[in-house]
Amino acid sequence: QVQLVESGGGSVQAGGSLRLSCVVSGTIFSINDMGWYRQAPGKQRELVVYTTSGGITNYVDSVKGRFTISRDNAKKTVDLQMNSLKPEDTAVYYCNAEIQRVRGLLAKTYWGQGTQVTVSS
Secondary structure, X not given: OOEEEEEOOEEEEOOOOEEEEEEEEOOOOEEEEEEEEEEOOOOOOEEEEEEOXXXXXXXXXXXXXXXXXXXXXXXXXXXXXXXXXXXXXXXXEEEEEEEEOXXXXXXXXXXXXXXXEEEEO
């Protein structure tokens, strides 16, 4: 079955960097959009950034200039490089992907289990 597994989370001080990775496992036909979401305690889950299969990206204003998304379709991975981290970035980060598992079937959204990112001041 299809699974998305994140890695790279941890604790850093403000101004530090982390690189999150997400790999898609299982047999699939194609991957469309991929992205990263995050959810801080007491807040709603928000979209951080997404990237299309054609390489178009869109970032939430609060991370522009600090975060960079990249994907490798051959390896079925998507990464998130996070620089100049702030305490406000503290959240559980979730990998998300729109995947067509079998030719002829509609694409479906899949989620990773989440990885904790904690930024201290």
